[in-house]
Amino acid sequence: MDTTKTILIVDDHTLFRNGLKLLLQHYLPDSVIIESSNGEEALLRVTNKMPDIILMDINMPVMNGVESTRKIIEMNPEACIIALTMHGDESYYYQMIDAGAKGFLLKNSKPDDVLDAIKQVCQGKHYFSEEILYSVIRNLNKNDTEIPDIQLSSRETEVLKMICTGLSNQEIGDKLFISKRTVDNHRASLLEKTQSKNTAQLVMYAIKTGVIKL
Amino acid sequence: MDTTKTILIVDDHTLFRNGLKLLLQHYLPDSVIIESSNGEEALLRVTNKMPDIILMDINMPVMNGVESTRKIIEMNPEACIIALTMHGDESYYYQMIDAGAKGFLLKNSKPDDVLDAIKQVCQGKHYFSEEILYSVIRNLNKNDTEIPDIQLSSRETEVLKMICTGLSNQEIGDKLFISKRTVDNHRASLLEKTQSKNTAQLVMYAIKTGVIKL
DNA sequence: TTTATTATGGGTATATATACTTAAACCGGG
DNA sequence: CCCGGTTTAAGTATATATACCCATAATAAA
Numbered sequence: 349m350d351t352t353k354t355i356l357i358v359d360d361h362t363l364f365r366n367g368l369k370l371l372l373q374h375y376l377p378d379s380v381i382i383e384s385s386n387g388e389e390a391l392l393r394v395t396n397k398m399p400d401i402i403l404m405d406i407n408m409p410v411m412n413g414v415e416s417t418r419k420i421i422e423m424n425p426e427a428c429i430i431a432l433t434m435h436g437d438e439s440y441y442y443q444m445i446d447a448g449a450k451g452f453l454l455k456n457s458k459p460d461d462v463l464d465a466i467k468q469v470c471q472g473k474h475y476f477s478e479e480i481l482y483s484v485i486r487n488l489n490k491n492d493t494e495i496p497d498i499q500l501s502s503r504e505t506e507v508l509k510m511i512c513t514g515l516s517n518q519e520i521g522d523k524l525f526i527s528k529r530t531v532d533n534h535r536a537s538l539l540e541k542t543q544s545k546n547t548a549q550l551v552m553y554a555i556k557t558g559v560i561k562l
Numbered sequence: 563m564d565t566t567k568t569i570l571i572v573d574d575h576t577l578f579r580n581g582l583k584l585l586l587q588h589y590l591p592d593s594v595i596i597e598s599s600n601g602e603e604a605l606l607r608v609t610n611k612m613p614d615i616i617l618m619d620i621n622m623p624v625m626n627g628v629e630s631t632r633k634i635i636e637m638n639p640e641a642c643i644i645a646l647t648m649h650g651d652e653s654y655y656y657q658m659i660d661a662g663a664k665g666f667l668l669k670n671s672k673p674d675d676v677l678d679a680i681k682q683v684c685q686g687k688h689y690f691s692e693e694i695l696y697s698v699i700r701n702l703n704k705n706d707t708e709i710p711d712i713q714l715s716s717r718e719t720e721v722l723k724m725i726c727t728g729l730s731n732q733e734i735g736d737k738l739f740i741s742k743r744t745v746d747n748h749r750a751s752l753l754e755k756t757q758s759k760n761t762a763q764l765v766m767y768a769i770k771t772g773v774i775k776l
Numbered sequence: 777t778t779t780a781t782t783a784t785g786g787g788t789a790t791a792t793a794t795a796c797t798t799a800a801a802c803c804g805g806g
Numbered sequence: 807c808c809c810g811g812t813t814t815a816a817g818t819a820t821a822t823a824t825a826c827c828c829a830t831a832a833t834a835a836a
Contacts, residue, residue, distance in 0.1 A: 361648065361668075361669040361670040362670045362671060362672055362673075363578075363581075363585070363646075363667075363669050363670065363671055363673070364577075364578055364669060364670075366581070366585055366673055367577075367578060367580070367581020367582045367583075367584060367585045369581075370581060370584035370585055370588060371580055371581045371584055374584060385670075432577075434575065453577075454575075455576075455577050455578060456574055456575040456576045456577065456599075457576060457577055458576055458580075459576075459577070459580055462577065501811085501812060501813085502812095503812075503813065511762055512762055512766060513762070513763075513766075514758065514759045514762045514763035514766070516760070516791085516792065516793090517792075517793075526813085526814070526815085527814075527815055527816080529814090529815055529816055530813070530814050530815060532794085532815095532816095533813085533815080533816095535793075536794070536795075536796095537812095539793095539794075539795095544728065545728045546728055546730070546761070546793080546794080547760070547761045547762050547793075547823095548725055548726055548727070548728045548761050548762075548764075548765050549727075549728035550762075552726060552727075552728070552765060555766075555769055715782060715783085717783065730822065730823090731822075731823075732821095740785085741784075741785055741786080743785055743786055743787095744783070744784050744785060744786095746785095746786095746823080746824085747783085747784080747785080747786095749823075749824085750823095750824070750825075750826095753823095753824075759824095760823080760824080761793095
């Protein structure tokens with residue numbers, strides 16, 4: 349690692365931020381570490397001056413990591429954003445890649461991995477935790493036999509949300525001022541697109557993909 | 563803070579552990595910090611010598627924080643265990659209190675809060691993050707009008723899990739070698755006990771309460 | 777021992793969801 | 807302009823879930 353760098357940590361957990369900051373200061377004494385507690389704050393921080401590296405959490409209040417990454421990359425496609433993920437965030441991998449993240453780190457990585465990632469990304473390369481590569485490859489195997497990516501229309505998403513709250517097709521129709529039969533059709537489309545067999549699997553899909561929040 | 567203390571950090575995220583360790587070493591230079599990456603490791607660590615303070619994450623692989631806390635408190639009811647929680651772990655608050663945790667810290671606390679918590683708990687007192695107290699009080703309000711605590715039988719839980727995977731009552735009956743009608747009745751009990759109107763709400767309940775994992 | 781709960785199974789009826797089909801109106805991109 | 811997808815709607819049929827009722831055996835709790 350050569351000269352002084354500015355590193356922005358974006359995470360909603362103060363303890364995690366503070367700890368990581370100390371960690372980075374210890375291994376990279378010349379670096380300048382700044383912090384933001386969510387995606388929106390991060391956006392404001394980078395408008396004046398783009399840091400050399402951004403370590404971005406995914407699950408955050410106000411604005412999540414995916415959206416924030418997307419907007420930062422819009423401002424500057426060269427921005428070096430490394431996603432900080434936990435096990436369980438698998439469904440966001442592709443979204444983050446799509447948004448323009450240059451690297452992926454698991455939160456249970458070793459400090460060496462973080463330094464490696466920063467080094468690689470600063471050189472214009474990409475960096476992925478081994479575990480993440482493994483997980484992605486495992487998903488690729490799945491996708492051979494299953495569906496790659498599903499696109500739900502806005503109406504379908506709307507209906508899906510209502511289904512999850514426990515409304516019947518009749519009730520959904522009443523709320524949306526459309527026929528129950530139309531809702532039947534949307535539901536059928538949802539079952540087919542998500543390869544679900546019934547309501548239970550549909551709700552599970554909605555939760556796994558983040559269509560609805562707990 | 564007076565003399566030298568031993569502090570055990572139990573968390574599955576290496577980065578978090580390392581960061582928190584640096585943080586504690588910075589503010590408590592005389593302390594000895596040791597680490598475990600899950601509840602089972604923690605158990606092994608404390609059998610020889612009980613640390614003065616244990617900072618315990620809740621969601622961990624192999625053995626989670628609740629179970630680990632329960633077993634450590636069994637060994638030594640005086641053990642000073644402080645739970646480290648995230649927003650979203652609300653459903654575990656009561657379990658952790660029940661298990662014997664002496665304090666509660668949110669992962670987005672300030673370092674000062676951590677020192678406070680350690681100080682208080684070492685003096686035999688309890689410590690709770692303000693946000694946690696707030697959340698608990700808010701839930702108390704809810705419980706006035708809603709359901710206090712629901713107890714599902716093991717058979718019901720078994721059926722509920724299968725429902726969530728998308729099996730029909732007939733299929734569940736076949737798997738459990740019981741009549742479809744029996745499953746009908748279990749399902750009806752589940753709907754009543756969980757105050758659900760239909761399958762969708764049932765699945766939502768299962769996920770919110772952690773009956774099933776994603 | 778009495779009592780309560782759970783697990784088991786069934787009768788009957790209705791409500792809802794699911795499967796298959798067709799089709800009209802609309803809207804945006806090539 | 808036509809084409810593909812979405813949204814709307816409906817016919818018809820079956821499968822499944824839900825709502826009541828009841829009953830018995832085993833087990834745990836009081």
